[in-house]
Structure formats: structure tokens, C-alpha cells
Amino acid sequence: MAIGIFGLIPSSSPDELRKILDKLSTKWGDVVEDFESLEVKPMKGAMTNEVFMVSWPRKETKFGSRKLLVRIYGEGVDVFFNRDDEIRTFEFVARQGHGPTLLGRFPGGRVEEFIHARTLSATDLRDPNISGLVALSRGKFMRLLDFVQDYEYASYNPIAYDIANHFCEMVAKYHSDTPHILDYTLYPGEEERRRYICNYLTYSGEEPREEDIEQLLDETEKYTLASHLFWGLWGIISGYVNKIEFDYVEYSRQRFKQYWLRKPQLLSFYPSS
Incomplete structure (x- = not known):
């Protein structure tokens, strides 16, 4: 069953997530503006956060869809690390050409570039x-x-x-x-x-x-x-x-x-x- 993208996040965060999606929609220009049409799929293997692949339909259906990754932070896990330090590491590594790009943050999670790859078994x-x-x-x-x-x-x-x-x-x-x-x-x-x-x-x-x-x-x-x-x-x-x-x-x-x-x-x- 499909999951609505706004149903993933804390009730206090939809406006922040919508701003991120609005910005990406303007930047890309080729995706549909109906955010409810985004398809959300849970990804396996995460033990600290919940991770979802988001398929965003393009206006021209023959070109398929764009992919995003939405990461919802696990409850209470901030006792292990500092989120601000994590984001600095994330952005630094991305600038060096390693790993995904950070596309936006909202309370309780973030949106990342989706890397089309297969996790090593x-x-x-x-x-x-x-x-x-x-x-x-x-x-x-x-x-x-x-x-x-x-x-x-x-x-x-x-x-x-x-x-x-x-x-x-x-x-x-x-x-x-x-x-x-x-x-x-x-x-x-x-x-x-x-x-x-x-x-x-x-x-x-x-x-x-x-x-x-x-x-x-x-x-x-x-x-x-x-x-x-x-x-x-x-x-x-x-x-x-x-x-x-x-x-x-x-x-x-x-x-x-x-x-x-x-x-x-x-x-x-x-x-x-």
C-alpha cells in the first residue's frame, strides 16, 4: 500500500518538508507539482533511522520519475551523536565527491539525493x-x-x-x-x-x-x-x-x-x- 509523503513525518514538520519539495520542484522543472502523487517505499536494513525511497513522477511520463531519499531520525538516538556534527560530515563528504547530496532538512529528518546503486551483501x-x-x-x-x-x-x-x-x-x-x-x-x-x-x-x-x-x-x-x-x-x-x-x-x-x-x-x- 502506498504511503503519503507527509504521513511519514512528525505533525510539526509538513510545512518545512513542503518548502523543500517546492524548492526542488522549481529547480528541476520537470516534475509534477502534485506532492500527493509521490510514491513512497520503505527501504530495509536501517537500524538507527527509518529510510524511504521517494519516486517523484515527471510531467512527461515517458521519462519516468526522479528519486529522492527521505530519512526519518530514530527516536532517542541523539544520545549517541550530535546531529549538527553529522550534517557537517555529510556535507563535507558530499563536496569531496563521496556519497549523496543533502537536499534539505526538516525537524526529525532530512531529504537526500538518491544514489542508484545496490547495497553490498x-x-x-x-x-x-x-x-x-x-x-x-x-x-x-x-x-x-x-x-x-x-x-x-x-x-x-x-x-x-x-x-x-x-x-x-x-x-x-x-x-x-x-x-x-x-x-x-x-x-x-x-x-x-x-x-x-x-x-x-x-x-x-x-x-x-x-x-x-x-x-x-x-x-x-x-x-x-x-x-x-x-x-x-x-x-x-x-x-x-x-x-x-x-x-x-x-x-x-x-x-x-x-x-x-x-x-x-x-x-x-x-x-x-
Whole structure:
């Protein structure tokens, strides 16, 4: 069943959203002016916000429609990050040619450029060719900004933490019927981790030294513990404040379980209890 675009947002925001749509309609000139004709489709995989693809019909139907993305902020998630910082990161990255353009903001959400692309699946991330491209792109992007997977959580992080978080994400299937279930048998083995790190280190154009590879391999594994702690705490808090349909508590339990399982193996100088 179709969802009206104004039915997505808080009751205090329709006027602000209408102003954004009016501005875009004038800018583009080829879309219909009847905002009620916009088709809205929920997108899967979001755990912090609700995300919708909006199809805006053109006046000449043979040209199809324009696409927008409307992001509705999750309830209570501002406890994790500063929205103004997030928007600054969003706009900075967009100016560098990475990611979508911000088209407008309204209380409780924003409108973004829709990127016609396919989200990489867990299987895609294991493909050596795709993984190599991801590593090279991450290396180039690191020169701009380090960031865990979303603009909301962007920050200046150690390289090893960012890569560790990437490896941890490879055990998840967020677009499945059980997005909260993590399969740690899918965690990349040493050969796969080494290949990714080698590809990452080549972004400078020089052949990486073996000692640099070994050091980053070791640091990355240790930083998986920080990733488990961060997202474990995120799951606990999200379970209380966010109304998105996702089993945050079970997700959190699995992350903490991995933390306690891996800690004595990775930090042998710590007691196991």
C-alpha cells in the first residue's frame, strides 16, 4: 500500500518538508507539482533511522520519475551523536565527491539525493575483487575522514578500529529476515584479512612493507574488542529509545559474547575473568 509523503513525518514538520519539495520542484522543472502523487517505499536494513525511497513522477511520463531519499531520525538516538556534527560530515563528504547530496532538512529528518546503486551483501564483501576495491576506496577516503559505517557515527578513529569494524560487519546479514543474528563463522580468516589490509595499504601507490602489514593485522584484531563493546552498548541503549523493528537486545548480547570470548585470546596479559 502506498504511503503519503507527509504521513511519514512528525505533525510539526509538513510545512518545512513542503518548502523543500517546492524548492526542488522549481529547480528541476520537470516534475509534477502534485506532492500527493509521490510514491513512497520503505527501504530495509536501517537500524538507527527509518529510510524511504521517494519516486517523484515527471510531467512527461515517458521519462519516468526522479528519486529522492527521505530519512526519518530514530527516536532517542541523539544520545549517541550530535546531529549538527553529522550534517557537517555529510556535507563535507558530499563536496569531496563521496556519497549523496543533502537536499534539505526538516525537524526529525532530512531529504537526500538518491544514489542508484545496490547495497553490498555479506557475500559480496567476501568476493576478493569487490573486497579489494572496498579496501582501496577506504584508503583514499581515510585521507578525508575516518568513519565505523554511517555518517551519524563518523569520527576521527584509528585506522585499525575502522578496519576491525568492517571485518565485524562481515558476519551480519542486515537485509535478511533475521537481521539481528550474527554468524561469526563468516568472520574473515587471516588470509582474507591480510589481503584486505594489503589492498588498503597500497592506496599510497607504494608496495606495503611486511612489517606494516603485520602490525596493522595485529592492531586490527585487538580493535575488534572495541567494536564489540561500542555496538554492544549501542544495542542496549537503542533497545530502550528506538522504535524501529529490530532485536537490539539480542544483537547486543551477541556482541558482548564475542567480546568476552575473544578478549583472553587477543589480550593474553589480561586474566580471562
